[in-house]
Amino acid sequence: MSEQRPVPVLKVLDAEPNGFCEPGSDYCEVPNPQPNPTEGTASMRALQITEYGDNGVLTIADVSLPAPAGSQVLIKVQAAALNPLDATLRSGHAQAVMPLQFPATLGGDVAGVVAAVGPDVTDFAVGDRLYGNAYTLLGGSGAIAEQALVQSGNLAPIPGELSFVDAASMPVGGTTAVEAIVNNLKVRSGQKVFISGGSGAVGSAAIQLAKHLGAHVATTASGDGLDLVRELGADEVFDHTNTDFSEHLRNFDAVLDGVGGAPLDKAYGILRRGGTLVSVSGAIDQARADELGLTAIRQAAQSDGVLRQLTAYLATGAITARVGRTYPLEEVAAAFTALENRSVRGKIVIIL
Numbered sequence: 273m274s275e276q277r278p279v280p281v282l283k284v285l286d287a288e289p290n291g292f293c294e295p296g297s298d299y300c301e302v303p304n305p306q307p308n309p310t311e312g313t314a315s316m317r318a319l320q321i322t323e324y325g326d327n328g329v330l331t332i333a334d335v336s337l338p339a340p341a342g343s344q345v346l347i348k349v350q351a352a353a354l355n356p357l358d359a360t361l362r363s364g365h366a367q368a369v370m371p372l373q374f375p376a377t378l379g380g381d382v383a384g385v386v387a388a389v390g391p392d393v394t395d396f397a398v399g400d401r402l403y404g405n406a407y408t409l410l411g412g413s414g415a416i417a418e419q420a421l422v423q424s425g426n427l428a429p430i431p432g433e434l435s436f437v438d439a440a441s442m443p444v445g446g447t448t449a450v451e452a453i454v455n456n457l458k459v460r461s462g463q464k465v466f467i468s469g470g471s472g473a474v475g476s477a478a479i480q481l482a483k484h485l486g487a488h489v490a491t492t493a494s495g496d497g498l499d500l501v502r503e504l505g506a507d508e509v510f511d512h513t514n515t516d517f518s519e520h521l522r523n524f525d526a527v528l529d530g531v532g533g534a535p536l537d538k539a540y541g542i543l544r545r546g547g548t549l550v551s552v553s554g555a556i557d558q559a560r561a562d563e564l565g566l567t568a569i570r571q572a573a574q575s576d577g578v579l580r581q582l583t584a585y586l587a588t589g590a591i592t593a594r595v596g597r598t599y600p601l602e603e604v605a606a607a608f609t610a611l612e613n614r615s616v617r618g619k620i621v622i623i624l
């Protein structure tokens with residue numbers, strides 16, 4: 273288990289009305305989160321960074337409570353899940369394409385209860401149980417906070433009795449799988465589908481969905497992920513640490529690549545002419561796809577409405593959540609370590 277160490281706590285309560293601290297103040301070292309014209313005076317805790325770096329830059333800051341404007345919804349967060357993107361954003365490795373505005377509150381996957389709505393919100397009301405995506409890059413204020421602003425279009429009602437923890441584990445991975453398997457690959461009964469990285473968040477949802485749609489599913493995993501993908505219903509399972517799937521698979525109709533690199537490179541060769549390849553992790557070689565008669569799609573984001581598609585699959589049980597471990601906010605650095613060490617199988621969820 274990862275060694276746990278405390279995350280520093282900074283106070284930023286006495287901020288200037290414009291959302292930033294008095295320069296030189298001993299008390300206030302970090303500006304407030306995303307400026308919002310209707311911010312109130314109440315406070316909350318939020319996981320913030322003021323610079324890129326390793327887990328040493330993670331700070332639990334006391335910040336002003338945001339208030340929703342326009343089509344924003346204020347969520348009283350119950351749970352927020354980590355994704356590989358969170359470590360990438362924290363490190364700054366993605367800053368050329370996804371720059372953060374500091375101080376930045378981290379986190380996207382969120383579940384909680386509506387605390388307030390902006391004046392343009394018509395579909396949600398105070399008290400609703402919702403889940404969705406609070407990434408600042410999508411107009412939210414960041415999920416790993418006691419309260420989070422989320423664009424109403426990035427939220428949906430939590431289906432049935434699904435817990436906040438399970439709901440928080442689903443939005444990014446689940447919508448990515450639905451977009452790939454249903455909307456881009458258009459998987460149908462009887463088709464042969466290869467899912468590269470079946471034991472991950474995207475892959476786990478994708479296997480369940482492809483099996484639900486009646487497909488034959490081949491996939492890769494390693495370690496205890498091998499048992500997981502079999503449990504999810506995969507028909508053919510390859511250990512990527514010692515077996516080359518591309519030597520065993522031919523004439524597949526569809527590929528979902530969630531790994532990139534060499535596995536993506538090899539996946540072209542297993543598709544039949546007219547087949548479709550979707551990668552959520554690597555660049556497409558269009559010339560090669562053309563030569564082989566393939567449709568190849570680099571799926572970088574999800575379309576509007578896909579969260580509600582996911583909700584329907586969760587409501588019927590076609591897709592189920594896979595939570596590996598929960599952490600309290602105070603142990604969020606250990607949670608990030610586990611994410612990057614890949615030491616937890618299943619989603620890592622922070623309890624707020």
Ligand SMILES: NC(=O)c1ccc[n+]([C@@H]2O[C@H](COP(=O)([O-])OP(=O)(O)OC[C@H]3O[C@@H](n4cnc5c(N)ncnc54)[C@H](OP(=O)(O)O)[C@@H]3O)[C@@H](O)[C@H]2O)c1
Nearest residue numbers: 448469470471472473474493494497512552553571572573
């Ligand atoms: N484009 C988008 O909109 C979008 C959205 C979400 C995620 N993503 C990307 O999709 C990818 C998967 O995300 P996730 O949340 O599912 O991640 P995850 O939960 O960390 O899963 C990673 C998967 O990759 C597998 N893997 C790791 N190293 C491998 C290797 N060398 N060879 C073969 N497989 C390997 C793992 O298998 P084992 O652990 O069993 O070895 C696991 O199945 C990430 O790159 C993420 O950034 C993209």
